[in-house]
Ligand SMILES: NC(=O)c1ccc[n+]([C@@H]2O[C@H](COP(=O)([O-])OP(=O)(O)OC[C@H]3O[C@@H](n4cnc5c(N)ncnc54)[C@H](O)[C@@H]3O)[C@@H](O)[C@H]2O)c1
């Protein structure tokens with residue numbers, strides 16, 4: 391059974407999907423302290439969270455069972471992504487489920503701010519009929535500047551156009567043409583744009599680039615009386631500097647749904663200012679949005695655990711269940727070639743090069759390279775390595791992995807060749823797939839052969855002369871080692887030269903059996919390789935070590 395821990399509020403529709411998925415059990419535990427989350431994760435294969443649970447490096451460290459984090463929502467800034475990646479944990483989110491609700495909340499905040507809805511309602515509730523203090527501002531004809539033209543930014547733009555506002559936009563990843571199609575005047579310089587607006591709203595993720603994006607300097611550049619809206623993340627707008635700009639009278643007011651620290655402490659000066667309207671991170675809190683994100687989060691988690699698909703991953707390439715079914719065998723091949731090279735090379739690997747030929751070149755080669763890297767590092771590192779963290783771990787060790795693709799078909803219709811460059815030289819192997827399911831090792835350095843790529847492999851180099859194969863077979867038999875398959879590759883395919891033999895063995899040979907093989911005068915070297923058995927459960931995706 392896969393166990394899924396849920397530590398934040400999740401709509402019942404999502405819980406139902408998980409509970410009804412065979413093979414999954416749900417562990418619903420809300421209100422845990424960070425340390426309780428850490429302990430609860432020891433028994434979890436996946437965790438679903440919203441914005442309240444913070445997954446820090448300390449919580450994510452040493453969680454060998456945890457494979458996936460799903461954020462039921464957009465922002466993943468409450469998850470330490472480098473730490474999750476390093477631990478080999480896939481992080482996925484539900485990018486679109488709460489777009490409409492968040493855009494609507496942004497518009498609601500802008501309207502409420504402009505018409506003093508909150509203070510007027512509050513005064514009336516206190517029995518005061520005050521029509522003079524709350525004269526508002528009309529939106530039609532005003533200019534709104536939108537920072538971040540992603541899903542929510544564009545949804546806000548569409549709604550603001552309906553309100554007869556003029557729309558300016560800033561987003562380094564948006565083209566002028568696409569912005570113009572949406573009725574947005576795109577600026578390449580945020581500092582120029584902010585001098586031209588009556589309202590400014592931010593819709594970027596919180597990142598090192600967007601932290602304090604709007605601070606004292608930019609606030610000072612804006613027109614007097616500008617109103618600011620933040621329904622994205624606390625910290626994009628500097629809270630203290632915003633409070634000062636409002637107090638000074640330069641900024642007309644602000645509507646804030648998000649805060650640097652949540653729950654924001656009651657002494658946050660912004661809460662005290664009458665020109666500021668605050669909600670407690672409510673933009674996505676509608677029945678509709680919560681049902682959408684919960685259903686999608688549950689489906690993503692179930693799809694990952696049960697069907698091994700990766701949807702909306704933020705720390706690896708996505709892969710659908712159909713692609714996974716198609717790619718499994720290639721990931722397996724990449725991983726096994728990496729394991730072979732890691733065991734053949736005991737000295738430091740500096741770099742590796744993969745060449746994909748024929749059908750292999752048409753696959754998601756980056757994922758196959760990551761599987762290769764996982765195999766290459768598997769015997770060297772104590773930590774679990776998989777396709778999520780292999781690239782990062784290889785990079786940290788200074789190992790550069792490069793790829794080249796060739797649609798040309800050589801000896802095989804599909805083939806992956808891999809070469810590692812070590813302190814002592816280089817070593818190459820190549821593998822192929824027969825009948826879409828059988829993996830074969832078809833080259834080791836200069837030797838072309840055809841060996842099974844699973845289980846125990848006994849490699850020995852020898853002088854190619856009559857009788858060697860027979861005596862090695864006899865030595866194995868005398869030591870109760872069963873040979874399942876044998877392959878021999880000869881240099882230049884001529885008799886009398888150097889040859890490499892690979893025996894696929896049904897059982898692990900004893901030290902005596904290996905000594906008996908080595909004792910043959912024609913044998914120059916003997917090496918044992920241990921590969922995962924054929925059909926092992928996805929070691930490239932789970933955190934199981936090879
Ligand atoms: N208050 C809430 O409840 C709530 C709900 C949903 C999302 N959010 C927040 O809103 C953010 C945006 O959500 P989305 O679904 O639109 O995400 P998105 O990924 O679709 O869009 C983000 C946009 O920001 C742009 N961007 C990134 N860095 C930028 C920068 N330095 N300057 C300008 N633009 C930049 C990107 O190019 C992208 O177009 C999320 O990251 C999340 O933090 C908050």
Ligand SMILES: O=C(O)[C@H](O)COP(=O)(O)O
Pocket residue numbers: 440441442462463464465466488671674675
């Ligand atoms: O990033 C998001 O999706 C929003 O901030 C929503 O957060 P929530 O799931 O805690 O409402």
